[in-house]
Amino acid sequence: MSPVLKFKSRSGLHPNPARPIISIGTINVDQLMGPVTHWPDPGTETVYPDYEMRVGGGLGNFGAALKALGAKQHMVVNVGDDAMGDWLQSQFGVLADHWHRSQTVTSVTIGMTHADKERTFLSNEGHSSVFDAEMVRAMLVGTKLDGAIALVVGSFLMPRLLPDCADILAELHQGGAIVALDTAWPTGGWSSGVQAHLESWLDHVDVLLINDAEAAGILGISVPEFDRDVEGCLARIADKLHDDAIIVIKRGASGATAFGHGTITHVPVPEHVAVVDTVGAGDCFNAGFLMALQQNADLKSALRAGIDVAGKAIASQPRRYPELSDLSTDVAAILAGGVKSRAQTITFDQMENS
Template sequence: MTQPSLDVIAIGNAIIDVIANCEESLIEQLGLARGGMMLIDADQARMLYDAMGPAREVSGGSAANTLAGLAALGAKCGFIGQVAQDQLGEVFTHDIRAGGIQFTVPPRAGNPPTARCLIFVTPDGQRTMNTFLGASHYLPAAALDETVIADAEVLYLEGYLWDPEEPRAAMRKAIAAARKAGRKVAFTPSETFVIDRHRADFIDLIEAGQIDVLFCNEHEMAALTQQDDFETGVATLAPKIPVLVVTRSAQGAIAIAGGMREQVAAQPIEKVVDTTGAGDLFAAGFLFGHVRGMKLADCLRMGAICASEIISHYGARPETNLKAFVAERMSDLAI
């Protein structure tokens, strides 16, 4: 097997995040599920945008956020996702390439427009996300370059994109290419509603040994295993996955690999500003350590540190020198 030229290549939604502060009362008034993520159509997107206060636009998308963190740490990354030929598509393309991430999928002509996620942030930092998936749901299997996928140590897949048929076929094709090349496949189911729709598919992938690294939070693990008790869920899932990572918000996270279990506490932070992207950046820190061959406990530490940087400001992309930020807090290791 040849040495890969990329550390991680990811497939996910190409989205622009539109973020605004709001009071708790607005969440209730709009009938939104506080702290959750809801898929919306174009009309709902216009209505919610009109209800927003002053907003900022930041390139997002779960897997793209993870890559942004990885690239900031020094990893070599590539992204596969679909934007439209419009202004937001140009913004997304510029931002991801400016972060040093390889992105070559051509924009799609015509409607629907580039995806956007309208994020309402309450005073406690909790985010309520409302996503119009637009062009991102039209990623064709033909957009995949199997030689590039085979040239990455890890293929990272975003569960959000499993919902529509076209990109789901592309992701299955990518898994086959990665497995054929002897590369690892990492996967996040992204949200419980995705699991509710596609649990059978995800269980089949796990049972068939197609997933090497699984990232989920405790609620997603409960949905996957259909076990409400945390330890029962871990005992159900861990024997089936080479590396299982479960985040628990303020309670930190655990990882199990090769029969070894490690855990990490959440990093202390002065104030939680916005939790958008916390899981994405946790995955970035963990994967960076993983592809560098670090110990399981150190991978968890890196994940927790990266997540703490993200929740200290608005948006899901690092705003500090992430490599220096992590190195300062892991001074016992060479990052």
């Protein structure tokens, strides 16, 4: 049996359900087309039967999932000053009233689907390439941070924000927010420069949300190596974060694993999911997990909520983000704040040690 791995618990996490879930990151328009059976030759035209246009990007998927669940949220994002930017804002109503409109085109991703459900993505730089710390701070003015959950997602896709990302995370943390980070996969891989940025961020991170490939990349190992020693690998990542931090590994069909306060918690996928479209699965998991955390759910329940929300989303075509009524009864009750349990009367870290 592996040894029990311990954190030195300090103050724990104290989410306030009255505060919004804040998200800072990338949003774009996704246009999916296919199935592609062979790559078209230059100069030719090919017609495909399937097409869908929808909100994309880490923050876009996350925000759309939270919106369907009826969560309190505050989105910190920019879009281009064009028709695509208008369309993105129209998908979020009053949630988009304060978004920054940048004098450039909106970022668009063309996803070419293949028969084996894999996809090839083609994206332009667009508005995400000019998103910066000044815009972030302006959109946070007047937002109460104490007890709020703040997710930063896709930092490596925002080159102007990247140099100031550590400062933004620190300001959120100092303001009393519970800071969550989803690194996403850096386009250039886990280079020494990327690792240096990550090292400067992790002191300010309370909840690290990554998948198994990202976890392996951070450690410079392969996914099979990570799978062979999950507990040891989580301990190595935990050494990079502060004592109260929680690490969540999204593991696809294998479920999700979390490490916090000396305890590893694993939740498998409870039933077969007829997967249609995995794009944004991790972002949907983040929505369910963080919304449960906001309601002071225990760690196992939060993992179950993330899995349930993601599973319902990736089984839909065209994409439909689940509402509370679509989820299992106990998960829906947790997200609605309707469960009277110890999780509502003690702190998150105490629940994990009980």
